[in-house]
Amino acid sequence: MSSEQLAIRIEGLSKHFSVYHSPLERLKHVVFPGRTKGFNDFRALNNVSLSVKRGETCAIVGQNGSGKSTLLQILCGTLRATEGTIEVNGRIAALLELGAGFNADFTGRENVYMNGAVLGLTRAQIDERFADIEAFAEIGDFMDQPVKTYSSGMYVRLAFSVAIHVDPQILIVDEALAVGDSRFQAKCLNRIKAMKAEGVTILFVSHDVGAVRTLCERALWLDKGNVRMLGDAFSVTAQYNQFLFEADNEAVPTSAPKQIxxxxxxxxxxxxxxxxxxxxxxxxxxxxxxxxxxxxxxxxxxxxxxxxxxxxxxxxxxxxxxxxxxxxxxxxxxxxxxxxxxxxxxxxxxxxxxxxxxxxxxxxxxxxxxxxxxxxxxxxxxxxxxxxxxxxxxxxxxxxxxxxxxxxxxxxxxxxxxxxxxxxxxxxxxx
The missing domain is CATH 2.70.50.60 (abc- transporter (atp binding component) like domain)
Known part of the structure; x- marks a missing residue:
C-alpha cells in the first residue's frame, strides 16, 4: 500500500525505559554513562507494527500497562522511540491522559489559543472556531478560570472540544472520555462518528468493548508491550474478552470438553x-x-x-x-x-x-x-x-x-x- 493511502505507518517500534534501583544509580548513569549496572531495562513496547489507512478507525485494546499510552505518546511526539520507524501523514489532534497539553495556571481561554497555535492554527482561525469550542465544552464561566480549578470532567470537556475543532486529519483518543458524565460521553461518541463519516482517521483507546465494536473497523491488542492480535474489531475484542475471563479465573479448574x-x-x-x-x-x-x-x-x-x-x-x-x-x-x-x-x-x-x-x-x-x-x-x-x-x-x-x-x-x-x-x-x- 502506498504512503498516500496511509495515515499512519509503524514498523518494528520498540520503547525501552531504564528503571534504576535508586536515585544514586540514576545519577551515576548520568555522570558515567555505560559504567553502571544499577538499573533494569523495561520494555514498554516490543517490535510493534501497524498501518492505518486514511479514513480508517482503529482501536487499541489491552490491560493497563500493556503499552497503549506509550504508543500514542510516541505517535504524538511526546516520547521518542528506542527502535523502529513511524510515518504520520496529517495533522494530529490528541486527547491523552488528564494533564497533557494544558497549562494548569492558564485559563481555559488561554489554553484554547495555546493549543490551537501548537496545532498550526493562526489566531484568526482560532477566533473563528472559539464560539463552537466554548459551546461544545459547556463549562460556562469556567472558560476564564485557571485550568487548575477544573474538575476532571470539565478538563476533558474542554480538551475534547479543542481536539475536534482544529480540523484534524488524525484524531487520537486515549480513554480520557471515561471520566465524563454519560450525556457528554454520548455527545463525544456521536461527534467521533460524524468525524469518521467525514474521513478523519481515528485511533481509539477504550476499555468499552461496545464502543470499540460500534466505532472501529479494526483493532490492535497489546499485551505487555507485544502485539497479541491484529484484525477486525469484533474478532479481536472477542478474543480479548476471553483472555480477561481466563485471567480472572486462573484458579478455577476447567472440565474436559464434551462432544458438542x-x-x-x-x-x-x-x-x-x-x-x-x-x-x-x-x-x-x-x-x-x-x-x-x-x-x-x-x-x-x-x-x-x-x-x-x-x-x-x-x-x-x-x-x-x-x-x-x-x-x-x-x-x-x-x-x-x-x-x-x-x-x-x-x-x-x-x-x-x-x-x-x-x-x-x-x-x-x-x-x-x-x-x-x-x-x-x-x-x-x-x-x-x-x-x-x-x-x-x-x-x-x-x-x-x-x-x-x-x-x-x-x-x-x-x-x-x-x-x-x-x-x-x-x-x-x-x-
Missing part, C-alpha cells in the same frame, strides 16, 4: 475467523468458558420446530438451549442467557433466565432445556446468536460456557424500513 452436537461447530483453527468468515463457515467467532461442553445444543427455531438461516419480520421465534449443568456447580445461582447481535457484535436483544427467575434451577441430574419465545422484530440484515451458561453468584456473571456465533441468520422484510427494530407502533393524525 453439530449445531454448535467445534472451533479447531488456531486463528479465529472474523464475523463474515465465521458466518460462511458456520463456526463460532469465539467459544470459551470454565466448563466448555456444558451447552449441548443451541439455535433459533421457527413454529415448525425447524432451525433456519432466514426468518421473516414478525415471525414467532424460539431460542432453544440444551445444556447439562457442570458437576458440583450450584444450580441455585445458574442462569442461561442469549443475545442476538449484529455482525459488529452489538447486543440487540438480550434475555436471561435470571431476569425472571433469580433462583436458578431445581436440583437434579441430567440435561435441561431453556426456551425463550419472541417475535422477530429485527429489520432486514444479517445477525448472529450468542448463548451462555452463567454463574450469577457474584456481582458480574461468570461463564461456564460462552459461544459467540452459535447460530447465524438473516431477517427479511416485505418492504424497506429504517432503523434496527420493527416495533409495533400505533399511529394517528389529528386536525
Amino acid at each position: 452436537e453439530e449445531s454448535i461447530p467445534q472451533e479447531n483453527s488456531a486463528e479465529p475467523p472474523d464475523a463474515q468468515q465465521a458466518m460462511k463457515l458456520h463456526r463460532p467467532i469465539n467459544h470459551w468458558g470454565s466448563h466448555v461442553g456444558s451447552i449441548i445444543e443451541a439455535g433459533i427455531f421457527n413454529q415448525q420446530g425447524e432451525r433456519s438461516s432466514v426468518y421473516t419480520a414478525g415471525e414467532p421465534l424460539t431460542v432453544r438451549i440444551r445444556f447439562e449443568p457442570p458437576d458440583h456447580a450450584d444450580r441455585n445461582t445458574m442462569s442461561v442467557a442469549f443475545s442476538m447481535k449484529d455482525l459488529r457484535g452489538t447486543d440487540l436483544i438480550v434475555s436471561t433466565t435470571w431476569d425472571q427467575n433469580p433462583t436458578g434451577f431445581a436440583a437434579g441430574n441430567g440435561p435441561l432445556v431453556a426456551e425463550f419465545r419472541l417475535p422477530n422484530h429485527l429489520n432486514a440484515g444479517d445477525y448472529l446468536l450468542a448463548v451462555a451458561l452463567e454463574d450469577r453468584s457474584g456481582v458480574l456473571p461468570q461463564y461456564y460456557e460462552y459461544i459467540e456465533g452459535a447460530h447465524y441468520f438473516s431477517s427479511l422484510t416485505e418492504k424497506k424500513q429504517y432503523g434496527t427494530f420493527l416495533a409495533q407502533v400505533s399511529q394517528s393524525v389529528h386536525a
Whole structure:
C-alpha cells in the first residue's frame, strides 16, 4: 500500500525505559554513562507494527500497562522511540491522559489559543472556531478560570472540544472520555462518528468493548508491550474478552470438553475467523468458558420446530438451549442467557433466565432445556446468536460456557424500513 493511502505507518517500534534501583544509580548513569549496572531495562513496547489507512478507525485494546499510552505518546511526539520507524501523514489532534497539553495556571481561554497555535492554527482561525469550542465544552464561566480549578470532567470537556475543532486529519483518543458524565460521553461518541463519516482517521483507546465494536473497523491488542492480535474489531475484542475471563479465573479448574452436537461447530483453527468468515463457515467467532461442553445444543427455531438461516419480520421465534449443568456447580445461582447481535457484535436483544427467575434451577441430574419465545422484530440484515451458561453468584456473571456465533441468520422484510427494530407502533393524525 502506498504512503498516500496511509495515515499512519509503524514498523518494528520498540520503547525501552531504564528503571534504576535508586536515585544514586540514576545519577551515576548520568555522570558515567555505560559504567553502571544499577538499573533494569523495561520494555514498554516490543517490535510493534501497524498501518492505518486514511479514513480508517482503529482501536487499541489491552490491560493497563500493556503499552497503549506509550504508543500514542510516541505517535504524538511526546516520547521518542528506542527502535523502529513511524510515518504520520496529517495533522494530529490528541486527547491523552488528564494533564497533557494544558497549562494548569492558564485559563481555559488561554489554553484554547495555546493549543490551537501548537496545532498550526493562526489566531484568526482560532477566533473563528472559539464560539463552537466554548459551546461544545459547556463549562460556562469556567472558560476564564485557571485550568487548575477544573474538575476532571470539565478538563476533558474542554480538551475534547479543542481536539475536534482544529480540523484534524488524525484524531487520537486515549480513554480520557471515561471520566465524563454519560450525556457528554454520548455527545463525544456521536461527534467521533460524524468525524469518521467525514474521513478523519481515528485511533481509539477504550476499555468499552461496545464502543470499540460500534466505532472501529479494526483493532490492535497489546499485551505487555507485544502485539497479541491484529484484525477486525469484533474478532479481536472477542478474543480479548476471553483472555480477561481466563485471567480472572486462573484458579478455577476447567472440565474436559464434551462432544458438542453439530449445531454448535467445534472451533479447531488456531486463528479465529472474523464475523463474515465465521458466518460462511458456520463456526463460532469465539467459544470459551470454565466448563466448555456444558451447552449441548443451541439455535433459533421457527413454529415448525425447524432451525433456519432466514426468518421473516414478525415471525414467532424460539431460542432453544440444551445444556447439562457442570458437576458440583450450584444450580441455585445458574442462569442461561442469549443475545442476538449484529455482525459488529452489538447486543440487540438480550434475555436471561435470571431476569425472571433469580433462583436458578431445581436440583437434579441430567440435561435441561431453556426456551425463550419472541417475535422477530429485527429489520432486514444479517445477525448472529450468542448463548451462555452463567454463574450469577457474584456481582458480574461468570461463564461456564460462552459461544459467540452459535447460530447465524438473516431477517427479511416485505418492504424497506429504517432503523434496527420493527416495533409495533400505533399511529394517528389529528386536525
